[in-house]
Structures are given as C-alpha cells and as structure tokens.
C-alpha cells in the first residue's frame with residue numbers, strides 16, 4: 098500500500114492520522130486510514146463521491162469522534178473537540194460554504210482570530226487600553242489576510258452577498274486568521290471558473306510558502322496534480338494508494354475505482370487522460386450534487 | 395444636506411403611474427390643494443356636542459383629534475412641495491419624492507375618517523356631524539386621490555402592471571445618496587433636534603387622555619414614521635448618528651432624562667417607569683436572543699429572582715429573612731442570585747439546540763413561579779409567603795432623598811414614580827452600555843457567529859458551550875439587577891407577576907415580543923418595542939378582553955411584512971430583503987447558499 102516517497106524525510110510530520118475508522122451504524126465511511134502530512138507539504142486527498150473524504154476531515158477536526166484511531170498534531174494527540182483542534186493549530190474550510198452569512202467580511206475574519214486573542218467579557222465591558230490595542234491588532238491582521246486573498250475592497254460587505262468564488266476565498270481567509278500550522282481545504286475550487294481555479298492554486302502555493310502545510314480535497318484532477326507534492330486516494334473509506342502525482346496517475350487501481358469496473362489489462366496512458374478529463378469536466382456537476390447534501394459538512 | 399439631483403435628470407424618463415392614472419402635475423396639484431383644504435377643515439366644528447372627547451365643536455380652534463389631522467395635512471403639504479422641487483425644502487426628500495406624500499396622505503385620511511366614524515358610532519349616527527366634519531371627510535379623500543395619482547419613485551419592471559402592483563410600487567422609494575458633510579455643529583444640532591422631536595412625540599403618546607386620541611396618534615405616527623423613512627430621512631439621520639456616536643447616546647439619554655420634567659401628572663410617570671423596567675429587561679434578553687441566538691422563553695424568572703432577592707432584603711415587615719441591606723448591596727445580591735440561577739439553569743440546558751432549549755427554558759420559568767408560590771410554609775419552607783408574595787416593600791432612600799416622596803427639582807415637582815423612573819434610567823444606561831460594549835468585541839462576535847452557524851463557529855475555535863453560558867448568565871444578571879428596582883416600584887412582589895404570558899408586561903412572552911417586534915440585535919429596537927407593547931394595552935383598556943388575540947395577530951402580520959422588526963439590525967435587514975440593499979455589490983446576484 099504505502100508508496101510514500103522519501104523526499105520529505107528531512108521534514109517533520111505536522112499531522113498524523115493513525116488507523117482512523119468512522120462508522121455510522123452499519124456503514125463504515127472511513128476504514129483504518131493512515132495519513133501523514135509533513136511541514137511545508139501540500140497533500141491532496143481524492144476519491145469518488147461518497148468515498149469518505151469529508152468524513153475523514155471531520156474526524157481530523159474533532160467534529161466527529163472517530164470510532165477507532167487517533168489523530169495527532171505535531172506529536173500531540175488531539176482531543177475530540179473542534180475548538181481545541183483549532184486552538185492547537187488546524188484550521189479548515191467547508192465543502193458547503195459555511196460562512197457567518199450575516200456578518201461582514203471583516204467580522205468573519207475577526208471571528209477566525211478568536212483563538213489567538215484573549216480579551217474576555219470584562220475587558221470588553223471596561224474597554225481597557227489592552228482591549229483597544231488587541232482589537233486594533235486583530236483588525237490589522239485581518240486586513241492583511243483580506244489583502245492576501247484579494248478581498249480587502251469588500252471588507253464591509255455582508256458575507257452572504259459575495260459571489261460564490263469570493264465566499265470560498267473568504268473561508269480560506271477566515272481559516273488562516275487562526276494562524277494554523279495545517280490548513281484543511283474541502284473542495285476549495287468547487288463551482289469556480291477556470292480562472293478562479295488558477296488564482297486559488299496560486300493562493301494555496303502562497304499559503305504553503307508561509308510555512309503552512311495544506312491538505313486538500315478536490316475533484317479537479319488537474320488542480321490536484323499541479324498542486325500537490327503527494328496525493329492519497331480514498332475509495333469506499335479505504336486508502337487505496339498514496340504517492341506523487343505520477344504514481345497515482347499511473348496506478349491502475351485508481352483508474353478502476355474511478356471508472357467503477359476493475360480492468361484486467363494494464364490501463365494505457367490515454368485512458369488515464371480520459372479519466373482525468375472526465376473528472377475535470379464533471380467537477381461543476383459533482384460539486385452541484387454534493388452541495389445539496391445538507392448535513393454533510 | 396444636499397439638494398437632490400437624483401432621478402429627475404438621470405436615467406430613463408419612464409415612470410410607473412400610481413394606482414390612479416392621473417397626469418403627474420394634476421396629481422401633485424390635487425394633493426397640495428387637498429392638503430390645504432384638509433388643513434383648513436380642522437378649524438371648523440366637526441360635531442355639535444362636546445360629548446365626544448377632545449371637544450371638536452369649536453370653530454377657529456382645532457382640538458383633540460383635529461390636531462392630528464392638521465399635523466398630517468401640514469406634513470402632506472410640506473412633502474408634496476418638497477417632492478415638487480420647491481427651493482429650500484429639498485432636504486426633506488433625499489430618498490423618495492412621492493411615496494412619502496402617499497403615506498402621509500394615507501395617514502391623514504385614516505386619522506380623519508377614523509375620527510368621523512368614531513363620532514358617528516359613539517354619538518349614534520351621522521346626524522351628529524357638523525358640516526366641518528363632512529368637509530374634512532371630502533378634503534382628506536381628495537388629498538388621498540391626488541396622492542394615489544402620483545407616479546412611483548421607482549419604475550416597475552413591467553409596463554402593464556396591475557393597479558395593485560402599481561400601488562405597491564408607489565410605496566417603494568430609493569435609498570438616498572450620501573449627503574454632503576455639514577459642519578459638525580450643524581450635524582450635532584440636527585441630532586439634538588431629532589431627539590427633541592422624538593421625545594415630544596413619545597410624551598404626546600403617553601399623555602393621550604382617551605383611547606380615541608391614542609388610536610389616532612398610533613395611526614399618524616405609524617404612517618408618518620414610514621413616510622419619513624421612505625423620504626430617506628432615517629437614512630440620513632443614521633449616517634449622522636454613526637459619525638457622532640457619543641453625541642447620539644448622550645442626546646438619547648438627555649431626552650430620556652427630560653421625560654419626567656415634562657410630566658405634570660405622576661400617573662403618566664408611572665407608565666414611564668414601567669416602560670423603562672420592561673425595556674431594560676427586554677434589552678437584557680436581547681443579549682441572549684439577539685446576539686447569541688438562544689431562544690429563552692423563561693426569561694422573566696430572572697427578573698423575579700432579582701425582585702424577590704431585593705424584597706427579602708428590603709426590610710419589608712413581611713420579609714421572612716429579617717436582614718436589611720442597603721440598596722446597593724441588595725442590587726448586587728439580586729444580580730448575583732440571578733447569575734447563579736442562570737448558570738444553574740444554563741449549564742445543563744445549553745447543550746440543547748433550538749426548540750429544545752426554548753421548551754426547557756419555558757419549563758424552568760414556570761418552575762420558578764410555582765416554586766415561589768409553594769414556599770409558603772405549608773407546601774415548602776416559609777420563605778416567600780406563597781401566592782401572597784412580599785408586600786409593603788419600603789421606598790428607597792438614596793443620598794438623603796426618599797424616593798417615595800415628591801421633590802421639587804428645577805421648579806418641577808417630581809413625584810414618586812418620576813423618582814423611580816430616574817433611578818431606573820441609571821440601570822437602563824448600564825444595560826445599554828453593557829449591550830453595546832459586549833456586542834462590539836471579540837465576545838460579541840463569537841455570539842453572533844454561534845447564532846449564524848454553530849458548527850462553523852466551533853471550527854473557528856469558539857467554545858460554543860462556554861460562550862452560550864456566558865450570554866445566558868450575563869442576560870440573567872442584567873434582568874436580576876432590573877428586578878431589584880422593580881420590587882421597590884411595585885411595592886409588592888408576587889409569583890403572579892412572573893408568568894409566561896399575561897395581559898400586563900413584562901412577562902416572558904411580551905419580553906420576547908418586544909425584542910422581535912423592535913428588532914433583534916439592536917439597542918433601540920427592544921426599547922421601542924417595549925414602549926409600544928406597554929403603551930398599547932395601557933391606553934386601550936377597552937379591548938383588554940381581546941388583547942392577547944390582537945397581540946397575536948399583530949405579531950403574525952409583523953413577521954409577514956417586516957420580519958427584521960421595526961428597527962433593523964444592519965445584518966438582519968440585509969438578510970430578509972433581497973433587493974434595494976445598501977450593501978449589495980452592484981451586478982452581483984450573490985449566488986450564496988451559505989450557511990448550508
């Protein structure tokens with residue numbers, strides 16, 4: 098199974114998921130998944146619809162308590178409380194955008210700063226000098242992030258009034274506000290046009306260059322293979338393959354999983370390309386249908 | 395403010411006619427002439443006998459409801475002239491030009507016809523009308539017809555709109571453009587005048603002596619306030635108040651402080667004091683409901699905890715404790731008791747969501763009341779005297795002033811209730827400050843985030859349970875504090891005062907209604923909501939049998955037509971109305987399916 102490449106041997110692991118299993122009643126959505134993300138890495142997580150990718154993210158971030166297995170961040174095992182996970186340094190975005198719709202763009206990012214500021218009720222009521230300083234600093238930091246994601250001009254718009262692509266970017270800005278060491282992106286380009294997808298790609302590279310490791314779920318194969326140092330493939334809850342883009346693209350089991358029927362003969366290069374194409378084209382449709390799965394974060 | 399150069403010069407000349415397809419100029423002329431004639435008609439006698447309250451029999455001297463018609467007609471005329479571009483009046487209509495006229499004409503018409511019909515009904519027939527009454531009927535109708543002929547301020551999308559859509563369309567108005575800045579003394583003066591006017595209108599409403607006048611007042615204020623909003627004056631004023639926040643807050647409190655000095659009769663000061671208690675508690679509830687989004691249906695129990703604590707510590711001969719504390723200590727004790735009660739209730743229940751929380755808090759509210767009822771020595775320990783409550787709570791004595799006795803300040807005699815009004819105002823200021831400061835902070839943002847999307851809030855590192863408990867506890871503390879004053883104002887504290895719903899506010903249902911009616915998440919909303927919900931039943935005693943029914947109908951209508959409440963939170967306003975938003979980026983349809 099493990100076809101992990103060794104070019105990351107010098108770096109330290111940021112995230113380590115060990116034997117994560119998630120069962121919903123009889124359904125095993127995630128089965129014994131092992132995954133490591135090292136610092137400075139962009140890791141992709143792909144798989145057909147319903148493979149358990151989002152469920153795996155929910156297990157990592159404490160929204161779900163995994164039935165089995167542990168998740169550790171920089172060596173320490175994470176508690177199963179979502180706010181403590183964020184406190185520890187893992188931030189995420191949601192597949193179905195979950196902004197604070199009736200707060201302004203700036204307020205959304207300021208909420209993201211929650212774990213990195215301490216001002217409690219008393220200091221807010223008494224408006225101590227420390228409070229004002231902290232508010233100012235938070236706002237400055239939030240504005241930097243809005244500049245970074247290209248939303249600065251819209252700081253006073255309500256989040257709900259942003260176009261779709263900008264809402265996704267705002268989610269990223271909000272996640273970055275918590276100063277994470279690892280960023281989890283759940284289909285960051287779903288519903289975007291090719292140009293927006295390209296700027297998002299640049300954005301993810303820029304985030305990596307700031308020293309933040311990234312784990313990204315995406316159905317757009319071109320996006321994934323351009324971006325990622327390593328890609329893991331999840332099929333029916335199980336990790337099928339893990340490796341560099343080339344390794345994953347060349348793996349017949351991946352092709353089989355995506356096409357739905359196991360092939361006996363070796364899949365040629367053009368078949369892989371076909372799969373890729375099909376995937377790239379089906380992206381809008383995919384995101385559209387998955388967007389309606391209300392409860393599924 | 396700027397002269398208005400909108401609409402007329404720019405864009406398409408296309409206009410959607412009003413309900414009645416009159417030529418625009420003719421409609422304007424008819425409206426203006428009608429308004430002048432209506433104005434004149436109020437100087438005639440409308441009825442022959444002084445039996446109808448307000449004495450509408452005198453020629454040459456308008457009285458009672460006639461004054462309301464007169465005001466309405468005058469405003470209609472002013473706004474008609476302003477909308478027609480009369481020099482020097484342009485500042486009146488920076489937004490809509492014709493919709494305010496239509497609304498004012500409707501208001502004047504409603505007041506006038508209501509008056510005449512009330513005369514006919516109460517005195518038994520139209521024969522009781524003097525010719526002046528008929529003149530008023532006709533002239534106010536002419537004004538309305540003229541106003542219905544005015545074209546809409548915003549052209550309709552379709553050319554062949556039905557009369558009804560044309561009517562609805564002509565009630566809409568564009569938002570005004572940004573005003574040119576004035577010297578800041580002028581801006582401050584405008585704010586001061588606005589609050590002065592507000593105080594005048596409010597006092598007029600409280601001082602109405604008979605139900606007919608109060609109904610007329612409500613009609614005129616309802617239409618008039620909408621007209622002013624359509625004209626864009628609210629928008630202008632809120633822009634000013636946003637730049638001069640501290641001036642605004644000060645002006646508001648000066649106006650509130652001035653209220654008892656305008657009252658010659660302590661009976662009306664009673665209403666003022668009770669409104670203030672109700673409003674303060676509603677604002678406390680707004681922290682819980684408006685900011686954190688927790689539906690609390692038992693909130694009045696916290697008021698009760700504060701009131702009972704203060705009553706027991708007040709030195710009342712009926713108190714079973716026998717400890718008398720000075721007032722400040724009783725306030726702290728009441729707030730602390732309420733805080734503890736809040737945490738004890740909140741800790742187990744706040745893990746529940748939405749409807750469950752509402753049901754559980756409703757239950758706890760009732761448990762409090764029944765608990766107080768049973769601690770009478772026979773069903774439980776003898777603490778609260780059961781249903782009889784704790785009577786004879788002595789008046790407060792603060793800084794040598796006995797609040798129970800009248801004092802003369804600045805030549806005005808302030809009675810008992812004026813004194814308590816002023817004391818309560820102090821607590822209102824505290825609660826307003828707490829609300830505003832906590833709203834605009836890291837904690838307040840976390841509350842709103844939880845209200846918006848709890849899962850996302852937790853994923854942003856917010857400890858949702860802790861923050862909800864904090865909101866719940868803070869709300870409880872504020873209500874407990876208000877309760878300590880309430881105990882002294884009402885002399886007696888009984889369990890029956892703290893029901894879930896009854897005809898007299900404050901109770902949990904009315905508190906929640908005040909918050910929702912006024913506008914969740916705002917400061918002024920619950921204050922205005924509470925004032926209305928207190929005044930209407932107090933003034934319209936004759937319909938007390940139907941009060942809850944009418945209350946329910948009013949709430950349903952409100953939720954249908956203005957779900958964000960009278961005062962819209964900047965956030966809520968944009969949530970409920972998709973178009974005409976100040977904030978909408980131009981050209982974007984906002985594909986958002988956010989919050990999924």
Ligand SMILES: Nc1ncnc2c1ncn2[C@@H]1O[C@H](COP(=O)(O)OP(=O)(O)OP(=O)(O)O)[C@@H](O)[C@H]1O
Nearest residue numbers: 121126144145146147148149150151152153387393
């Ligand atoms: N809370 C839940 N309760 C029950 N079943 C669930 C729950 N959440 C997810 N599942 C199931 O787990 C499986 C994996 O779903 P998941 O959303 O993780 O897939 P995914 O890989 O993210 O798919 P997509 O590409 O469509 O987003 C699905 O069969 C889904 O129905």
Ligand SMILES: [Mg+2]
Nearest residue numbers: 150151152192
């Ligand atoms: Mg998913």
